[in-house]
Amino acid sequence: MPVATSLPPTEELHKLFEYKNGNLYWRITKSGKAKAGSKVGCVNSAGYLTVGINYKRYLVHRIIWVMHGNETADLIDHINNDALDNRIENLRAASHVINTRNAKLRKDSTSGIKGVSWHKQTRKWVGQLWHEHKIYKVGSFDDKDECAAAVRALRESLHGEFACHG
Numbered sequence: 001m002p003v004a005t006s007l008p009p010t011e012e013l014h015k016l017f018e019y020k021n022g023n024l025y026w027r028i029t030k031s032g033k034a035k036a037g038s039k040v041g042c043v044n045s046a047g048y049l050t051v052g053i054n055y056k057r058y059l060v061h062r063i064i065w066v067m068h069g070n071e072t073a074d075l076i077d078h079i080n081n082d083a084l085d086n087r088i089e090n091l092r093a094a095s096h097v098i099n100t101r102n103a104k105l106r107k108d109s110t111s112g113i114k115g116v117s118w119h120k121q122t123r124k125w126v127g128q129l130w131h132e133h134k135i136y137k138v139g140s141f142d143d144k145d146e147c148a149a150a151v152r153a154l155r156e157s158l159h160g161e162f163a164c165h166g
Helices: 010-016 060-067 096-101 144-162
Strands: 017-020 023-026 049-053 056-059 075-078 091-094 116-119 124-131 134-141
Touching (some): 010 017, 010 060, 023 060, 060 075, 091 096, 096 144, 124 144, 134 144
Antiparallel strands (some): 049 056, 075 091
């Protein structure tokens, strides 16, 4: 079942759920599995907690965001990159561009360091990152750690609070 984009009214959410330490709990018994006091949600294929309300699926972190008095947002970013950590202090509104700055290290990374790769022809470590549709290069280095430090400094200066080092 696809995830619904618009949430039920906030008042309804408060009647259905109680928030405690990043989790939602049913206030009422809806079925044999959804009993009052039981924890809400199941993990979807993208790794996010979802919950069913009136035959529609909703992302739990979006419900928590709205239940805390926030306006709905295009994207809700998990600051620590843990899609199951739905504590309100770990959530923030973000645009798609801003949210990509908080991306994890790619699984196909050859260096194990975000923004650092090995250049075969020069036999050096090179560092680069994307920012606002432009590639920023920090140069070539003999030492991988020096390259990583240069990329880290550039990322922090360009990405600010959304800088994620992997």
